[in-house]
Amino acid sequence: MKLLEERIQRDGMVKAGNILKVDSFLNHQMDVDLFDRMGQEFKRLFADAPINKILTIEASGIGIACVVAQSFHVPVVFAKKTQSLNIDGEVYSSKVTSFTHQRVYDIIVSKKFLSPEDHILIIDDFLANGCAVTGLMELIRAAGATLEGVGIAVEKGFQTGGQQLRDMGIRLESLAIVEAMDDTTGKITFREQPHQN
Amino acid sequence: MKLLEERIQRDGMVKAGNILKVDSFLNHQMDVDLFDRMGQEFKRLFADAPINKILTIEASGIGIACVVAQSFHVPVVFAKKTQSLNIDGEVYSSKVTSFTHQRVYDIIVSKKFLSPEDHILIIDDFLANGCAVTGLMELIRAAGATLEGVGIAVEKGFQTGGQQLRDMGIRLESLAIVEAMDDTTGKITFREQPHQN
Numbered sequence: 245m246k247l248l249e250e251r252i253q254r255d256g257m258v259k260a261g262n263i264l265k266v267d268s269f270l271n272h273q274m275d276v277d278l279f280d281r282m283g284q285e286f287k288r289l290f291a292d293a294p295i296n297k298i299l300t301i302e303a304s305g306i307g308i309a310c311v312v313a314q315s316f317h318v319p320v321v322f323a324k325k326t327q328s329l330n331i332d333g334e335v336y337s338s339k340v341t342s343f344t345h346q347r348v349y350d351i352i353v354s355k356k357f358l359s360p361e362d363h364i365l366i367i368d369d370f371l372a373n374g375c376a377v378t379g380l381m382e383l384i385r386a387a388g389a390t391l392e393g394v395g396i397a398v399e400k401g402f403q404t405g406g407q408q409l410r411d412m413g414i415r416l417e418s419l420a421i422v423e424a425m426d427d428t429t430g431k432i433t434f435r436e437q438p439h440q441n
Numbered sequence: 442m443k444l445l446e447e448r449i450q451r452d453g454m455v456k457a458g459n460i461l462k463v464d465s466f467l468n469h470q471m472d473v474d475l476f477d478r479m480g481q482e483f484k485r486l487f488a489d490a491p492i493n494k495i496l497t498i499e500a501s502g503i504g505i506a507c508v509v510a511q512s513f514h515v516p517v518v519f520a521k522k523t524q525s526l527n528i529d530g531e532v533y534s535s536k537v538t539s540f541t542h543q544r545v546y547d548i549i550v551s552k553k554f555l556s557p558e559d560h561i562l563i564i565d566d567f568l569a570n571g572c573a574v575t576g577l578m579e580l581i582r583a584a585g586a587t588l589e590g591v592g593i594a595v596e597k598g599f600q601t602g603g604q605q606l607r608d609m610g611i612r613l614e615s616l617a618i619v620e621a622m623d624d625t626t627g628k629i630t631f632r633e634q635p636h637q638n
Contacts, residue, residue: 273554274517276510302500307507307517313473314511320471320504357470 245285245419245441248397249434251278252420258427262400270397271304271369279311282419285441286367286395287315289417293392295365297321299358299384301340301351301376308397309367316365321358323351323380338382341375351379358387371396371418374405381414398422401435442482442616442638445594446631448475449617455624459597467594468501468566476508479616482638483564483592484512486614490589492562494518496555496581498537498548498573505594506564513562518555520548520577535579538572548576555584568593568615571602578611595619598632 257265269275295316300309301323309320325340326349335352342349358364366380377394384391391414399406399418409416421435454462466472492513497506498520506517522537523546532549539546555561563577574591581588588611596603596615599622606613618632 267551268553269516272518272521272551274507274510274519276507276517277514279507280511303503303519303521306500306503307519310471310473310476310504310507311511313471314477314508317474319466320473321469322471322500322504324469324500354464354469356465 245282245437247278247281247441248420251275252398252422252434253432256432258425258430258432260427262403262425264398264400264422264425264432266398270308274307276307276311279308280314282308282397283312283315285419286312286365286417288441289439290365290393290395290415293365293415294363295392297358297362297364298367299323299353299364299380300367301325301380304370305368305376308369312367312395320367321353323353323383325349325351336383336386338379338386340379341373351383353383353387355387358383358389360388362387362389363392364389365392366394367396368394369397371399371405371409371416372403374403374408377405377409393417395419442479444475444478444638445617448472449595449619449631450629453629455622455627455629457624459600459622461595461597461619461622461629463595467505471504473504473508476505477511479505479594480509480512482616483509483562483614485638486636487562487590487592487612490562490612491560492589494555494559494561494586495564496520496550496561496577497564498522498577501567502565502573505566509564509592517564518550520550520580522546522548533580533583535576535583537576538570548580550580550584552584555580555586557585559584559586560589561586562589563591564593565591566594568596568602568606568613569600571605574602574606590614592616 393415396418399421401421424433590612593615596618598618621630
């Protein structure tokens with residue numbers, strides 16, 4: 245998506261350790277008008293999929309997922325990272341290794357909100373090693389729901405998560421795929437995606 | 442807001458310990474079309490305020506804040522609950538006591554995203570003892586920004602947070618104020634708010 249790539253080039257910052265900081269518009273301060281344009285693009289890309297629910301993971305996925313969901317007119321469910329007193333009854337759970345926080349945590353979704361009737365689009369802000377998406381897929385599988393696809397804002401194409409998902413036959417659309425980045429020059433190179441706006 | 446009160450009556454569940462579960466549409470599964478109507482109502486209620494940014498706190502405030510922000514066409518900043526590797530440089534911080542999780546935690550916002558030029562609307566899903574809002578107000582004060590008001594989806598009117606904020610002269614709009622609830626009968630009583638839709 246050219247609009248997002250241009251925004252990353254303008255406001256993104258490459259840091260040592262393969263960190264791309266996009267916190268001024270994507271995952272700390274959030275540009276909701278940009279999110280709305282991203283939602284329209286996801287709707288175009290997944291137009292033929294019978295999506296009735298969007299699944300994401302707290303925290304930074306929630307904002308994008310909620311705005312994107314308005315283009316689909318479907319509810320959002322977010323997986324929580326810790327057991328909360330406000331979640332009673334049974335939950336689906338899986339484990340995720342966080343690249344950012346360098347630890348393993350449990351994610352849970354109430355069984356009330358995932359069922360075999362659901363056709364799910366996973367939405368998240370970042371895809372790197374794919375652990376968050378894999379954890380969400382386990383929840384979907386446990387519920388007997390159908391995964392229709394995965395929509396990502398920024399994929400780090402030089403890490404393995406995206407390729408692993410594509411090799412599994414999962415329909416993955418990343419609106420910007422960073423092919424390479426250099427923290428000494430700040431240069432960011434994107435993968436060509438001719439089918440995208 | 443009648444639409445929200447009706448939804449709470451229909452889908453909310455009163456549990457022992459003064460817990461109101463609205464996780465089927467507000468803070469686990471999220472009805473984004475309802476959030477959009479809430480955003481239009483907040484925009485009507487704060488029409489005269491020169492709001493240029495919305496501030497919320499992870500995790501369940503983010504979805505509502507992002508959809509509400511679309512009615513204002515302003516960015517959202519969310520306060521994070523723990524120090525993350527992805528936040529470098531200086532941050533504003535304060536402490537919040539969680540009613541739900543019964544513990545104290547730090548909240549932080551990067552100094553890049555709050556400044557004396559900002560006119561802030563705080564948005565959150567719940568107001569009970571007011572600790573989250575008070576913590577966010579400390580961040581705003583530290584940044585020298587202006588607090589224009591506080592917009593809440595559901596206020597527990599029988600707890601003290603709302604009255605404390607109103608006594609401080611803060612402009613607070615809660616779209617539904619629960620005056621009383623009974624976990625044996627399930628009955629929920631709302632405070633009358635004639636100025637609201």
